[in-house]
Amino acid sequence: MRSYQITEWSHELFRLQVKPGGTYIDATMGNGHDTQFLCELAGETGKVLAFDIQEQALETTEKRLLEAGLRERAGLVLDSHIHMENYVEAETVDGIYFNFGYLPGGKHELATKADTSVLAVESGLKLLKKGGVMALCIYSGGDTGFEEKDRILEFLKNLDSRKYIVIVNQYYNRENNPPIPAFVVKKG
Template identity: 60%
Template sequence: MKKYQITEWCHHFIGGHVLEGDICIDATAGNGHDTLLLAELVGASGSVIAFDIQEQAVQETKRKIDACGYAERTEVVLDSHVHMGAYAKENTVSCITFNFGYLPGGDHTLATKADTSVQAIEEGLRLLKKDGLMSLCIYSGGDSGFEEKERILAYLKELDPKKYLVIVSEYYNRPNHPPVPAFVIKL
């Protein structure tokens, strides 16, 4: 039986959206799982740009990409996701993934922060093309607190409904502050 972890749930929607030849961004590379999925989906004619501020995350993502033979279609960048606009043009990106919080298995004191996360979402929305999808895995509680979650959700709620469709889901019967999957489609 599937566990329906937040990343699996988001991958389900991403898989039905990304096409061969697309340009995609993994805004928080982490251990490379989203980068790998995107690289598979875009095929040899597409491209993926992955960002992380931690060298450990960049190296692990590169290792996974190289092992699968996707290095030609994937660029892994040691940089903040707030700078993704320097690597992609406006209205060209089909899908952007975010996993907010800290690197699983890494230093919990190094985590995404509310201010830069909202800046990165804003930048990503500018880069998304019409019908482009943004997937956001929002974690809270424990080490990461609640400020980032609250700020991101408040920002998403205020997006112009004529320009964006925002869908926020929740694990309604799971205890201990379960993650929140959210999706934004540029109309």
């Protein structure tokens, strides 16, 4: 039986919305698990851009992709996800994946923040093709507090329903501020 941790759940639902061979962005590279997932999804004809502000994230992700034989499918960018628009043209991306919070094994004080996270989501929506999907793994409590979760969810709630479908899931019977998987589909 699957454990359905937030990333597994988000990967499954993301996979249902996109096709192999597309262009994908990992907006929060971290240790490269989502980058690897996107590279596998992209296949030999697709491409992935992955962003992080920490050199450690790029090094760990590059090692992971080399070991998996997927390094040539990804461009690893040492830059904030708020600058995605500098690397990709508008309406050319099939899918964007966010996994907010901090780098597992890294410094917790270098976690994503509400202001920049909302800007990055807004930027990402401009990059999505019609029919493109954005997955967001949103955490709260503990080290990251609640501000980022609340601000992202408020932003998503106010997206124009004529342009976007927003689906927010929840772990209904889990305690201690469980993560929230959310999805945005840009209407075609």
